[in-house]
Amino acid sequence: MSLLTVGSVAFDAIETPFGKTDKIIGGAGTYIALAASFYNNKQNIVSVVGEDFPEEMLNQLKNRNVNLEGLQIKKGEKTFFWSGKYHNDMNSRDTLVTELNVLEHFNPTIPDSYQGCDYLMLGNLSPQVQRQVIERLTVRPKLIAMDTMNFWMDIAMDDLKETLKLIDVLIINDEEARQLSNEYALVKAAKVIRAMGPKYLIIKKGEHGALLFHGDHMFFAPALPLEEVFDPTGAGDTFAGGFMGYIASTQDISFESMKRAIINGSALASFCVEEFGTERLMNITKKDLEERIEEFVALTNFDMVQVIS
C-alpha cells in the first residue's frame, strides 16, 4: 500500500562519548524512508534539499523503491544542517546547531501521482508545514501519524495544537509528552494529549521502551537491551518509519496490529543506534530484521503458572 512520508532530508554532525562525525547524511525523512523500505509498500517522499546534497544518497533511496518526485532540489541553496552532542548517559543531548537553510521557506508540493495515498507519516517539521501537507491531499489518508519535538512546542504551540486536531497517531518521547500536557505522570499526560486530537498516542522512552495509548487500552513494548549504543540519532524516526511501514503493508489499523507495528519499529530502532547515522540501517538485511523481531518476541514471551491460593 502507499505510504507518504514528509520529513527533513539533511546533513548532521554528531558527537557521542564514542566519537564524532563530520557532516553525514541524516534527517527525519531519511530515517523514516529507510526504515519503511523494509516493508512491501509504494513509498513516496515530500521534502527539500539543496544543491549540495549528494546524488548518491538519492540513488540509494531510489534503489529502495522510494519515489523522489516530491523531493525538491533547490539550486544555489544549502541543505538543512543539524548538529548535536550526546551526554554520557546517551539518553539526553544538546542541539549545537540548527541551520534551516532550504527548510526555512519550505513549501511542500504534492505531485499528482502521490494523491490518494493510504497512509501518511508526518516527520518532525514545522506544524504549519505538516498541516499544509494534510490540507493539500485531495483524499484524507486512512491513517495519519505525526512526530514533533519541544522546539515546536517552544515557538509554535498554537500551530501545533491546530495540527494535532487533524491527525490520528502522535509519536513523541516522554519529555515531549510532559511538556505538551503539563502533566508529569504519563497516563495523565496521555489523556490530556488525546483530548487535543490524536486517538492514538505513542510515548517513546528511549532505552526503556514505548507505550501505546488508545481508548481504555494501553500497551508497553520494551526496547531490546543492547551491549552497545553508539549513536541514538534518528532512532525515533526509524521507530516511526518501521511502525508506519508495517501498518501500511498489513493495511490493518487495529490496536492489535499497532502492537505488532511497535515491535517492528523498536526492532529497527535497535539497529539504528548501533552505528553512526544511517550506516547500520543501510547495511542490514530483511533476514537480520526478522531475527531481531524474534528476539523481541522471546524477550517478552512467558507462560504463567498461577499458584496463588
Ligand code: AMP
Ligand atoms: P531523532 O534523533 O529521531 O530525534 O532525529 C534526529 C534527526 O532529526 C536528525 O537527523 C536531524 O537532521 C533531524 N532534525 C533535528 N532537528 C530538526 C528540525 N528542527 N526539523 C527537522 N528535522 C530535524
